[in-house]
Amino acid sequence: MGEISNIIAGGDKNxxxxxKYGKYPVIANSINKNGIVxxxxxxxxVKAPAVTVTGRGEIGHAVARFQNFTPIVRxxxxxxxxxxxxLANSINKIRxxxxxxxxxxxxxxxxxxxSIIIPSVxxxxxxxxxxxLIEKYIHLQQRKLKLLKVMKKALSQYMxxxxxxxxxxxxxxxxxDKWKYERLKNLIVKEIKGKAKADMKGTKSTYIDTALLNxxxxxxxxSPTDTFHNDIIILWDGSQxxxxxxxxxxxxxxxxxxxxxxxxxxxxxxxxxxxxxxxFLRYRTPNxxxxxxxFTEIFKINIPSVKEQEKISKTLNYLxxxxxxxxxxxxxxKKIKKFLLQNMFI
Numbered sequence: 345m346g347e348i349s350n351i352i353a354g355g356d357k358n359x360x361x362x363x364k365y366g367k368y369p370v371i372a373n374s375i376n377k378n379g380i381v382x383x384x385x386x387x388x389x390v391k392a393p394a395v396t397v398t399g400r401g402e403i404g405h406a407v408a409r410f411q412n413f414t415p416i417v418r419x420x421x422x423x424x425x426x427x428x429x430x431l432a433n434s435i436n437k438i439r440x441x442x443x444x445x446x447x448x449x450x451x452x453x454x455x456x457x458x459s460i461i462i463p464s465v466x467x468x469x470x471x472x473x474x475x476x477l478i479e480k481y482i483h484l485q486q487r488k489l490k491l492l493k494v495m496k497k498a499l500s501q502y503m504x505x506x507x508x509x510x511x512x513x514x515x516x517x518x519x520x521d522k523w524k525y526e527r528l529k530n531l532i533v534k535e536i537k538g539k540a541k542a543d544m545k546g547t548k549s550t551y552i553d554t555a556l557l558n559x560x561x562x563x564x565x566x567s568p569t570d571t572f573h574n575d576i577i578i579l580w581d582g583s584q585x586x587x588x589x590x591x592x593x594x595x596x597x598x599x600x601x602x603x604x605x606x607x608x609x610x611x612x613x614x615x616x617x618x619x620x621x622x623x624f625l626r627y628r629t630p631n632x633x634x635x636x637x638x639f640t641e642i643f644k645i646n647i648p649s650v651k652e653q654e655k656i657s658k659t660l661n662y663l664x665x666x667x668x669x670x671x672x673x674x675x676x677x678k679k680i681k682k683f684l685l686q687n688m689f690i
Contacts, residue, residue, distance in 0.1 A: 345458045345460070346456030348424055348425075348462070349422040349423060349424035349431070350422070350423045351420055351421070352420070352421050353418065353419075353452045354399075354418055354420070355416060356416065357372075357382075362382040362384060363385065366384055368387065368412050368413055368414065369383055369411060370383060370384060370413070370414050372417045372419060373398050373401065373417045373418045375398065379407070389415065390409075390413055390414065390421045390423060391423070392411050392412050393408065393428040394408075394423045395421070395424070395435065397435055397455060398420075399418040399419060404435065404436070404450055406432040406433070406435035406436050408429045408432040410428070420450065420452060426462065427465075427468040427469050427472040428472070429471070429475050430472045433685055434460040437689050438460070461689075471688055475685075479681075481677060482681070485674045489667065489670040492666050495663060496660065496664070496667065500617075500618040502514035503515070503656050503660070504614075504618060509523075510523045511523065516655055519649070519651075519652045519655075523648045525644055525645075526646075527641060527645075528639070528643045529641055531605060531607065531647065532576075532603040535640060536601060537598075538596030538598045538599065538600040539567065539595075539596070539598060540552070540565050541567075542597075544565040545566070548565065548566045548568065548595070549564065549569045550569075550592075551564060551594060552577070552594040552595060552600065554584075557589045557592065568595060569593060571594060571596045573591055573592065574604075575592075575604050576589075576602060576605060577600055577602045578600065578601050579599060580600055581599045581632075585633045586627060587620060588620060589613075590609065590613035590617075601635075608654050610653075610654070611653035611654065611657040612645075614656065627642075627643060
């Protein structure tokens with residue numbers, strides 16, 4: 345590496361010149377926020393394009409940089425005639441050996457001794473362009489996902505009435521009636537405490553546990569199906585007690601409860617989901633966390649007509665599905681990128 349690039353190590357931060365915003369980024373030994381900790385207005389140490397490599401902690405994380413910058417705090421910077429994206433990804437393929445006995449670190453002399461295989465300039469550039477195209481696509485999808493989540497959060501705040509209000513801030517034109525304030529117990533037909541356990545292995549029902557609720561694989565148990573797609577599921581015990589789920593059918597696990605709604609299960613789910621922070625704060629026991637026993641007695645909900653419930657539910661569910669689709673897209677393109685990186689570099 346020392347033969348194909350000029351390597352410098354980051355120095356101290358100039359506290360008299362660094363600003364929150366500015367022209368030239370100051371980049372530290374971090375993978376958070378792209379490593380940027382501030383800006384200098386009129387100076388930089390490394391001319392772009394270049395590559396930075398983390399030298400402490402999570403060592404060897406390389407990033408191509410296309411803006412003049414100043415490295416600080418053990419961050420290594422490489423200036424080279426090689427395509428910066430190709431160089432960064434070549435470095436990321438290296439398994440660095442930690443020579444220190446304490447906090448892992450990578451020094452300039454150590455990095456200089458590592459080698460990479462270099463193709464022609466044309467092939468470097470083509471590889472770099474392809475990776476850049478994929479990274480731009482991932483970035484755009486991540487922005488889209490972020491905007492969808494912001495929209496969902498905003499609509500959840502404005503389409504539901506607050507505790508002492510009876511008309512929401514944001515409403516469909518076809519509705520004008522005031523909402524009603526009801527206890528949760530009056531909005532459900534039945535409450536079920538889960539009884540199924542993982543050791544009841546069989547073929548009768550899908551086992552609903554926290555693993556399944558959080559994206560895990562399906563397992564079967566010899567226990568009757570007691571919870572259905574329209575029911576609301578609440579995690580009753582554990583550090584995440586109060587977390588809300590919806591859309592599952594099967595035998596409910598012993599750390600969960602489910603509510604069979606009188607009206608729109610989708611609306612009730614979206615309302616309770618939007619109130620998760622409040623449930624965590626006000627409706628859990630302080631020591632070993634579990635939801636308070638009289639939760640359905642004391643938790644109150646503002647509800648509109650069934651038609652308005654369904655309309656709100658449909659809107660928010662559409663956003664949930666869009667968020668899920670975009671999340672899967674990002675996961676798929678990241679897998680493609682990983683496959684290409686594994687097979688394009690020697």
